[in-house]
Amino acid sequence: MTLVLDEIRKREKGLKIINNKIQTEGITSLIDLTGLAGGFDITPEDVSLLETYAGPAVFEEKIQKLGTEHLGGEKVLPLNRTTSGIVATIITYVKAGTKIVHYLAEQPGHPSIPRTAKLVGADYVEYTKIEDFEVTDDTSLVVITGTTMDYEAITTDDFKYVINKAKEKDVLVFVDDASGARIRRAVYEQPRAIDLGADLSITSTDKLMEGPRGGLMAGKSEVIDEIKLTVNQYGLEAQAPLIVGMIKGLEKYSPDRIKQAYIQKDQLIQKFNDNNLNPLDTPTGFMFKEEQVKEIIEKKIGSFEIPSDIVATVYSMLLLEKYNIITIPAVGMPGASKTIRIDWSSKDSEKLSMDEIVAAIIDTFEQTANVCKNSNNIEQVLYK
Numbered sequence: 271m272t273l274v275l276d277e278i279r280k281r282e283k284g285l286k287i288i289n290n291k292i293q294t295e296g297i298t299s300l301i302d303l304t305g306l307a308g309g310f311d312i313t314p315e316d317v318s319l320l321e322t323y324a325g326p327a328v329f330e331e332k333i334q335k336l337g338t339e340h341l342g343g344e345k346v347l348p349l350n351r352t353t354s355g356i357v358a359t360i361i362t363y364v365k366a367g368t369k370i371v372h373y374l375a376e377q378p379g380h381p382s383i384p385r386t387a388k389l390v391g392a393d394y395v396e397y398t399k400i401e402d403f404e405v406t407d408d409t410s411l412v413v414i415t416g417t418t419m420d421y422e423a424i425t426t427d428d429f430k431y432v433i434n435k436a437k438e439k440d441v442l443v444f445v446d447d448a449s450g451a452r453i454r455r456a457v458y459e460q461p462r463a464i465d466l467g468a469d470l471s472i473t474s475t476d477k478l479m480e481g482p483r484g485g486l487m488a489g490k491s492e493v494i495d496e497i498k499l500t501v502n503q504y505g506l507e508a509q510a511p512l513i514v515g516m517i518k519g520l521e522k523y524s525p526d527r528i529k530q531a532y533i534q535k536d537q538l539i540q541k542f543n544d545n546n547l548n549p550l551d552t553p554t555g556f557m558f559k560e561e562q563v564k565e566i567i568e569k570k571i572g573s574f575e576i577p578s579d580i581v582a583t584v585y586s587m588l589l590l591e592k593y594n595i596i597t598i599p600a601v602g603m604p605g606a607s608k609t610i611r612i613d614w615s616s617k618d619s620e621k622l623s624m625d626e627i628v629a630a631i632i633d634t635f636e637q638t639a640n641v642c643k644n645s646n647n648i649e650q651v652l653y654k
């Protein structure tokens with residue numbers, strides 16, 4: 271019998287470990303290296319505004335100013351999550367029997383895109399090779415992912431090429447720039463998606479910036495207003511408390527930390543290479559994909575049947591349990607990537623030296639190998 275990962279239960283377990291650590295060792299004992307640390311730095315003054323009807327009016331003006339500076343465009347729309355914006359855009363513009371084409375550096379795209387395509391009865395195609403990319407007559411929406419969930423970026427040339435192809439057929443271009451709005455800009459010095467000609471772009475306000483989890487979409491006023499209607503009808507908008515958090519995150523944002531991690535990561539990767547480990551590099555750190563986690567462990571204990579998504583989730587859970595280090599597989603939403611990714615631009619990276627993180631990563635491979643020797647251990651580590 272092959273084991274299947276229970277995504278709901280593993281997340282509950284991950285959050286339970288975190289809660290226990292907060293209760294016993296305090297919140298500062300946690301080391302969040304996901305690059306999604308979030309932030310909710312609101313003041314008593316903000317809270318008193320939130321308690322009045324005037325609050326939303328004040329926050330609306332601020333988010334418009336900061337949001338259009340960050341993303342470009344004429345108007346922004348704050349949303350409960352990036353997923354909410356993806357869902358609303360597809361519901362608004364994609365009819366049954368038409369097609370969504372998606373260009374991205376590497377598969378897969380965010381699962382909310384194919385899921386919503388299915389919901390509205392549309393076809394969905396992903397392209398990762400620019401030579402293959404095409405916009406057909408039945409295409410109703412072109413999606414571009416600026417940087418994938420694993421931070422793989424596309425080039426500015428490919429960006430422009432895809433946008434041109436869409437414009438030739440008069441098709442709307444929507445950019446999923448969840449992390450890209452900062453990675454692409456800070457590391458690769460690329461323009462904002464809207465300035466490259468996209469109609470719409472959306473970013474996650476907790477990714478590589480100190481804001482709460484939420485989505486912020488930008489574009490021309492008339493397009494944003496059409497989507498806003500859907501957003502209100504389906505209850506996908508950000509509420510005022512979330513908007514205040516986004517404002518604080520945008521006010522605080524600086525690309526410096528990201529730029530610094532980009533410079534330091536080579537040194538970090540060299541330390542792994544010296545220990546015969548070869549993580550892949552990301553713009554702001556390093557990662558082990560789920561297949562690679564399994565391969566490294568199979569080198570230690572021989573081949574085994576446990577699927578790689580489970581192995582990587584076990585790894586993430588053990589790294590959290592023993593070293594207080596948070597990575598996405600242990601706590602991510604169902605369908606989130608199972609890559610063990612360390613984002614060295616995370617604020618919490620200050621809590622560790624490079625040698626400490628390297629030692630923790632290496633030891634956790636040993637711990638995971640021990641667990642994988644007997645598949646009966648999996649249940650305990652992941653769910654109990």
Ligand SMILES: *Cc1c(COP(=O)(O)O)cnc(C)c1O
Binds near residue numbers: 415446
């Ligand atoms: C994180 C992410 C999303 C979704 O963000 P949520 O806050 O989980 O809704 C969508 N697309 C990409 C590329 C992402 O990295």
